[in-house]
Amino acid sequence: MKKDQFFSENLISWYKKNKRNLPWRKNVNDENYPYKVMVSEFMLQQTGVSTVIPYFENFINRWPTIVSLACAREEDILLAWQGLGYYRRARNLLKSAKQICNQYDSKVPTSLEELQSLPGIGVYASGAIRSIAFDKKAVAVDGNVKRVLARYYGFSGRLDQNEKLINEQASKCCPDKSNRQYTQAVMEHGALVCTPKVTKCGVCVLSSKCYSYKNKIVDQIPEPKLKTKKQKLNCISFLSLKGDREVLLKKRPKNAILGNQWELPSTNWSKTKHKFDKNLCPIPSKHWNKLDINFTHKFSHIDLSCSVYFSDADSSKKLSSNDEYKWINLKDISNYPVTTMSLKTLNELNLIQI
DNA sequence: AATCCGGGGGT
């Protein structure tokens, strides 16, 4: 295994000419640039660039500096994250901002050790932040880089079977300078040219030395990931309306999936379908009517089938003083971090407009 | 080493 200047130099020169104008690439010399890179790295974990862009713009507009973020309420962060998924990232980002303000004089740290001590920043993100934000020599091996290296060097098999080899080669390929550009160049190359399926080898600046291209096996590397079976779960959601405009929502437990987000009060998610039972209902009511909407909300690892029961709430009745529950006016619902599933349910019933 | 954690875009 050798150093490969051809690899890094060609990618950098290609990147200079073809790089996308992405919002987190602006104002490299601004004092808030490292903070913005950090935010983008949290958002981009397992999430496509086109999905992230509007969220990033909104987030930076609302919290332009790390100090402003550190002062924010978690509920507002979750609201800004709504629909983006992997909500733990949002809560970890807030924790990291607080930690940076408390421990590092409100400046994003520059060492791998300090960066990895922050919640939500692991091996990849620490390297990405070091190279992109500070232009330090640091490797950042994401899914794109793994695929590019596997094809270029001809590592057969699945990516997870070549973890060590890929990381070693990634270190060898890492140039001594222009690391800000190089790190983004490899990932950009994977995203735009050396793509998962329909590759664009015709415009690839690496093809003349690419093992897979020369051997016509680009479409065979990498081998697909092993897939695990999706769980099929079921739940009942309860829609209560008071005066036709206030809906009863419940805050999910902090450490559960979709933690701390609001939703229509629901049963637990079970393998067997629930039989309707008044004891499951969030509030007492004479009539609970099953609505004619059954849908399956698809998570990456769960297919959740949900049925909905409706009741008009007696406005004279009070909630048992429990701040997990809240009557929320439908017009204010966009001010709360509500699960995508519940938003889609309310939208389906024409109670809100997504 | 596996599994949990979302949701959307591309094919």
Next chain:
DNA sequence: ACCCCAGGATT
């Protein structure tokens, strides 16, 4: 339908 995505934390 199925795959993938600028991964990290937990077990």
